[in-house]
Amino acid sequence: xxxxxxxxxxxxxxxxxxxxxxxxxxxxxxxxxxxxxxxxxxxxxxxxxxxxxxxxxxxxxxxxxxxxxxxxxxxxxxxxxxxxxxxxxxxxxxxxxxxxxxxxxxxxxxxxxxxxxxxxxxxxxxxxxxxxxxxxxxxxxxxxxxxxxxxxxxxxxxxxxxxxxxxxxxxxxxxxxxxxxxxxxxxxxxxxxxxxxxxxxxxxxxxxxxxxxxxxxxxxxxxxxxxxxxxxxxxxxxxxxxxxxxxxxxxxxxxxxxxxxxxxxxxxxxxxxxxxxxxxxxxxxxxxxxxxxxxxxxxxxxxxxxxxxxxxxxxxxxxxxxxxxxxxxxxxxxxxxxxxxxxxxxxxxxxxxxxxxxxxxxxxxxxxxxxxxxxxxxxxxxxxxxxxxxxxxxxxxxxxxxxxxxxxxxxxxxxxxxxxxxxxxxxxxxxxxxxxxxxxxxxxxxxxxxxxxxxxxxxxxxxxxxxxxxxxxxxxxxxxxxxxxxxxxxxxxxxxxxxxxxxxxxxxxxxx
Amino acid sequence: xxxxxxxxxxxxxxxxxxxxxxxxxxxxxxxxxxxxxxxxxxxxxxxxxxxxxxxxxxxxxxxxxxxxxxxxxxxxxxxxxxxxxxxxxxxxxxxxxxxxxxxxxxxxxxxxxxxxxxxxxxxxxxxxxxxxxxxxxx
Numbered sequence: 119x120x121x122x123x124x125x126x127x128x129x130x131x132x133x134x135x136x137x138x139x140x141x142x143x144x145x146x147x148x149x150x151x152x153x154x155x156x157x158x159x160x161x162x163x164x165x166x167x168x169x170x171x172x173x174x175x176x177x178x179x180x181x182x183x184x185x186x187x188x189x190x191x192x193x194x195x196x197x198x199x200x201x202x203x204x205x206x207x208x209x210x211x212x213x214x215x216x217x218x219x220x221x222x223x224x225x226x227x228x229x230x231x232x233x234x235x236x237x238x239x240x241x242x243x244x245x246x247x248x249x250x251x252x253x254x255x256x257x258x259x260x261x262x263x264x265x266x267x268x269x270x271x272x273x274x275x276x277x278x279x280x281x282x283x284x285x286x287x288x289x290x291x292x293x294x295x296x297x298x299x300x301x302x303x304x305x306x307x308x309x310x311x312x313x314x315x316x317x318x319x320x321x322x323x324x325x326x327x328x329x330x331x332x333x334x335x336x337x338x339x340x341x342x343x344x345x346x347x348x349x350x351x352x353x354x355x356x357x358x359x360x361x362x363x364x365x366x367x368x369x370x371x372x373x374x375x376x377x378x379x380x381x382x383x384x385x386x387x388x389x390x391x392x393x394x395x396x397x398x399x400x401x402x403x404x405x406x407x408x409x410x411x412x413x414x415x416x417x418x419x420x421x422x423x424x425x426x427x428x429x430x431x432x433x434x435x436x437x438x439x440x441x442x443x444x445x446x447x448x449x450x451x452x453x454x455x456x457x458x459x460x461x462x463x464x465x466x467x468x469x470x471x472x473x474x475x476x477x478x479x480x481x482x483x484x485x486x487x488x489x490x491x492x493x494x495x496x497x498x499x500x501x502x503x504x505x506x507x508x509x510x511x512x513x514x515x516x517x518x519x520x521x522x523x524x525x526x527x528x529x530x531x532x533x534x535x536x537x538x539x540x541x542x543x544x545x546x547x548x549x550x551x552x553x554x555x556x557x558x559x560x561x562x563x564x565x566x567x568x569x570x571x572x573x574x575x576x577x578x579x580x581x582x583x584x585x586x587x588x589x590x591x592x593x594x595x596x597x598x599x600x601x602x603x604x605x606x607x608x609x610x611x612x613x614x615x616x617x618x619x620x621x622x623x624x625x626x627x628x629x630x
Numbered sequence: 631x632x633x634x635x636x637x638x639x640x641x642x643x644x645x646x647x648x649x650x651x652x653x654x655x656x657x658x659x660x661x662x663x664x665x666x667x668x669x670x671x672x673x674x675x676x677x678x679x680x681x682x683x684x685x686x687x688x689x690x691x692x693x694x695x696x697x698x699x700x701x702x703x704x705x706x707x708x709x710x711x712x713x714x715x716x717x718x719x720x721x722x723x724x725x726x727x728x729x730x731x732x733x734x735x736x737x738x739x740x741x742x743x744x745x746x747x748x749x750x751x752x753x754x755x756x757x758x759x760x761x762x763x764x765x766x767x768x
Contacts, residue, residue, distance in 0.1 A: 250729055257736045261743055279754045283763050286656075286747050293663050293740055294651070300670045300733060307726075308677040361766045 126169045127181040127193040127245050130203055133158055133165075134238035141230040148227060152218060155230040159214045159237065162207040166241075170200040174606070178613075178623040180247070188314045188625055194247035196620055197610040198457075202244040202384055205461055206377040209468050210237050212585035213376075216472055217369035219581040220479075225269040232269075235262040236373065243381055247624060249306065249393075250313045252385070253299050256349070260292045263370070263378060271367040273479045284365040287358050295348040302341040305334060306393075316624035319393050319617060326396050335394075339401055342389045343408075350382025352442055353411040356435045360419070363434065364427035364484070368475025371427060375434045376468035380460055383441050387453075390445075391614045398448065406446035410540050412439030417547035421554070425484045426474050429555050430467065433510060436548060437463045443541060444525050451528035454611035458524055458603055462517035462596055466509035469589035473502045476582055477559060486558040493560040498583060500560040505590045507552035509597070512545055517596030524604070636676050643669035656748045656758040660741065667737040671730050678726030 137158030144151040173179055173195050181193040195203070214233060221229050239259035246252050267288065268281045307313055309332060310321040325331045344355070351359040359379070363371045386405075390398045416436025423429035441463065444456025476499050481489045493500040509518035522545060529538040596603055613619065643665055650662025752758055 250732070254732060254736065257740065261739060264743060264747075277765075280765055282747060282751050282754060283766055286744070286751060286763070287766075289740070289744050289747060290651075290659060290663065293744070294666075296736075296740075297663075297666050297670050300667075301673060304670070304674045304677045304729075307674075307729075313725075365766070 123168065123172050124179070125181065126165055126172070127179060127195050128183065129165055130162060130169070130207070130241045130245060131193070131238055133161060134234040134241065138231040138234035138238065141234060145227040148223070151227065151230055155234060156214060156218070158234060159207075159211045162237065162241075163211050166200070166204045166207040169195055170197075170204045173197055173200040174609070178620055180623055188312075188317050191251050192247035192314065192624060193245045194316075194620065194624060195245055197606065197613050198384070198387060199244045201457075201461075201606060201610060202380065203241050205380075205464055206240045206244065207237070209376045209464060210240070210373060212588060213369040213372050213468070213472070215581055216372075216475070216585045217367065219579045220271055220369055220475055221367055222270045222272050229266065229269050232262045232265040236266060240377055240381065244384060247315055248313050249303050249315055249318065252388075253296065253303060256299065256381070257296060259378065259381065260289070260296070263374065264289050266370045266373075267362060267366040269367055269370065271475075273482065275478050275482065275484055276365050276367075281365045284358075284361040288362045291348060291355070291358050295345050298341050299345040302338045302345065305338050305341075309335060309338075314624065315388065315393055316617075316621045319395055320621055320625065322394065323396055335397070336400065339390070339394055339397065340404075342385070343401065343404060346382040346385040346389070347408065348382070349385065350379045350438050350442070351412075351435055352382075352408050352438065353415055354408075356412060356415065359435055360428055360431040363431035363471075364425060368427075368471050368478070371430075371475075372468040372471040375431065375471055376464040379434065379438055380464060383438070383445070383456075383460060386442070386445055387614055391448075391453075392617045392620065395617055402446050402448050405442055406534075406537060409439045409442035409446050410537060412436065412442065413541055413544045414439075417544040417551070420551045421547060423551075424487050426477065426486050426489075426555060426559065427471070427484055429486075429551060430470050430474060433548065433551065434463075434467055436544065437467070437510065440522070440525060440541065443537065444528065447529055447532050447534055447537075449528060449532045450608075450611050450615055451531055452525070453614055454604070454607040455521065455524035455528045457607040457610055458600075459521035461603060461607075462509060462521040462593075465589055465592050465596065466506050466516070466518055469502060469586060469593060470506035470510065472582075472586050472589065473499055473506060476578060476586065477503070479582075486555060489559045490562045491560070496578075498578070498586075500556075502586045502590050503556055503560070505593055507556050509593045511549040511552045513549075515594070515597045517593050517600065520597060520600045520604070633676070636672065640669050640672045640676065643672065654760050656751065656760060659760065660744055660748060663744070664737065664741050667733070667741075671733055671737075674726050674730050674733065678723030 137155060141151050141155050144154060169179070174197065179195040183191045183193060210233075217229065217233070235258060239255050239262060242255035243252055243259060246255060264285050267285050268278065270278065303313070306318060310318050312318055312321065322331070322335065348355040363374050366374060390401055394401070413436050416432050416434070416439060420429050420432035420436060423432060441456045441459050444452045444459060477489070477492065477496070478484055480496055480499065481492065483489070505516065509516035512518045512522035526538055526542065529541070647662045647666030647669055650658050650665060653659060653662070748758065751763065755762060
């Protein structure tokens with residue numbers, strides 16, 4: 119068994135890639151294809167859980183692909199990677215179950231391979247220990263998510279022209295982002311002569327200790343802010359997100375908002391706290407300012423939205439700002455808080471997007487002004503949306519309360535009073551826009567009766583409500599029993615701020 | 631001299647690419663993106679040393695005679711992996727070529743995807759003018 123556990127990092131990447139290939143070949147047999155895809159996606163959940171437990175109990179796990187030591191590609195699972203993989207495999211399994219009923223049958227045959235490739239890209243970028251490999255997995259992510267955004271859903275509310283336009287914007291901006299990333303990676307390679315992240319970290323530290331750190335390392339850092347900021351949609355680069363997330367089918371919106379923008383956060387943590395170990399103080403003020411602007415712009419834009427999914431997308435922009443605020447503070451407590459925030463936001467936002475898919479299915483429109491009074495016709499969706507809204511707004515006893523509380527606590531401990539005041543102000547905004555959405559959709563009378571006389575009579579299948587129920591339960595559990603998450607986040611933050619253990623595990627290996 | 635010319639080429643390509651992605655026509659934007667990715671590929675190649683004499687193939691005998699393959703000692707200021715006791719500039723850096731190959735393949739895939747998107751947009755909207763793509767609010 120222990121030898122099997124050793125292979126878990128590669129299995130988390132290899133299983134989805136294999137499943138993508140097999141589901142591609144099974145396109146003419148929809149039942150078999152679906153079964154295989156769900157099986158592959160489900161198997162990742164226990165594997166990632168065991169990996170996380172293993173990392174928690176016995177330290178960082180390293181898997182050398184091809185046994186080339188630090189000169190080859192390594193998969194490294196520390197607490198951050200393993201935790202992110204756990205989160206993404208959980209959310210993606212639920213999204214896949216949801217999409218079995220939500221996505222149109224015709225699209226579903228190409229949907230499965232692309233979805234599996236998306237999972238492979240996510241897991242690969244979380245687990246890899248090689249910075250060029252990170253770029254490769256970013257591209258896998260990008261291309262497969264582009265294909266998924268244009269997949270058609272059953273209700274047909276979103277026009278395919280909108281999808282094309284949004285995808286074009288997404289693809290162009292992300293191609294520019296990956297070009298910038300290649301420039302940064304090439305410059306790092308020119309400076310340090312290695313692509314292994316641990317090795318780069320050691321060499322940059324050695325250069326700084328010797329006092330001959332070239333100035334362009336700072337420019338590389340700024341480039342990385344742009345690259346990961348573009349992935350995570352922080353302020354000046356956020357404007358693709360409110361187009362792409364609403365036009366994507368709801369399970370894909372849940373994946374994009376729940377996990378995909380977290381890749382940017384992960385990259386930021388990896389690069390600034392790990393590669394630029396001794397230099398990250400310099401970038402903190404930039405990240406704090408960008409985070410505050412992101413919080414503000416996202417919250418103000420969300421207030422005015424009438425389209426439910428667009429509101430959720432702007433809310434994602436605002437919430438990712440809070441995560442970056444914690445990263446910007448950079449203290450142990452703040453990083454732990456932003457990790458807790460990240461997990462809670464991922465779960466709550468996936469819940470909200472999945473629920474909004476059900477609501478749109480039911481009402482036949484995305485415009486909240488045309489809904490209303492839906493609490494009678496779909497009490498289940500109303501409850502789920504309320505739970506998600508409470509978590510995003512930060513009300514107890516939901517997970518969002520814990521995350522906002524720990525973040526503000528860490529900020530006050532670090533004496534960032536002005537920043538915390540601004541963040542608190544916009545936290546009130548988030549309370550307002552989430553409850554405005556809930557009231558518009560579920561409370562009151564039915565509006566616009568002429569066009570939408572009746573909500574469509576449509577029984578919700580278990581494939582739609584089971585994932586929503588599990589996610590809603592998770593939000594509640596993370597709020598009431600937050601101790602395990604808090605202690606894992608604390609341990610992860612310790613590991614992020616003291617990368618020596620990672621470096622030792624990666625570099626002190628026997629090279630053939 | 632060679633390096634200056636190469637740098638000049640890269641900078642001109644970057645300039646052309648940046649100019650093109652600011653155009654209104656979708657097709658020009660796509661051409662701009664692929665020119666930019668070629669500029670980056672050249673940049674990656676220029677990163678590696680290519681003035682060495684030997685091909686970077688290390689035979690079994692060399693491994694046996696030195697016992698170790700890779701040495702990179704920070705103390706002596708040697709950053710890249712090299713054979714024990716050899717001059718670091720003796721070998722051509724093989725890694726950048728592998729990186730460029732990967733980058734070329736990836737840019738092929740993304741370019742194919744974006745050309746298909748442009749074609750579909752032209753079908754649906756009847757235009758390739760980016761300013762006419764305004765159904766979403768951004």
